[in-house]
Amino acid sequence: MTFNRSLFSTERTNWKTPKALLDELDKEFNFDFDPCPSDNANFNGLEIEWKERNYINPPYGRVIGLWIEKAYRESLKGKICVMLLPARCDTKWFHDIIMPHATEVRFLRGRLKFDDQKNSAPFPSMIVVFGVKKTINIELKL
Numbered sequence: 001m002t003f004n005r006s007l008f009s010t011e012r013t014n015w016k017t018p019k020a021l022l023d024e025l026d027k028e029f030n031f032d033f034d035p036c037p038s039d040n041a042n043f044n045g046l047e048i049e050w051k052e053r054n055y056i057n058p059p060y061g062r063v064i065g066l067w068i069e070k071a072y073r074e075s076l077k078g079k080i081c082v083m084l085l086p087a088r089c090d091t092k093w094f095h096d097i098i099m100p101h102a103t104e105v106r107f108l109r110g111r112l113k114f115d116d117q118k119n120s121a122p123f124p125s126m127i128v129v130f131g132v133k134k135t136i137n138i139e140l141k142l
Contacts, residue, residue: 015114015121017057017084025127029082031055036067050074050081057084065093068128072101075131087124104129 025031032053035045045056046066054074058067064085071081087107088094098105106127111120 015057015060015117017055018112018114021084021112022055025055025082029053029055029080029132031082035070046070050079052078053080055082055084060086065091065097068093068097071128071130072097075101075103078131080132081130083128083130085126085128086121087126098128102128102130103132 030053033051034055034057035048035050036056036058037043046063050070054071056067056071058064068083068085071083075081104127106129108125108127111122112125113120
């Protein structure tokens with residue numbers, strides 16, 4: 001097994017979402033926009049208006065909080081924002097934005113293997129949803 005130093009540093013910040021995970025989320029949320037595509041380094045999704053159903057796998061470096069804040073602000077406009085994030089529950093952005101404002105947080109079991117990597121990530125991941133209101137259907141039998 002080789003040691004991939006970039007997994008443990010801010011040397012690399014973009015990670016390609018596992019296709020199977022993206023497909024499952026797309027079935028549920030029917031995405032129409034990705035504001036941070038991994039194949040276009042010149043595109044800056046922080047500077048534009050997002051669409052209605054957004055999938056966000058942001059850069060995992062020091063700017064990650066800006067992406068989380070942007071997703072929350074877009075959700076206030078009635079948009080759905082679903083984020084793939086490292087599960088870093090000790091961070092400022094987790095406590096200040098995700099905890100009080102996320103509609104849902106899903107912690108993923110195990111470690112993801114990003115599509116462009118040979119080994120699994122050395123960190124856990126989570127799905128954070130802003131803007132979807134969950135409804136509970138209760139069937140009453142009278």
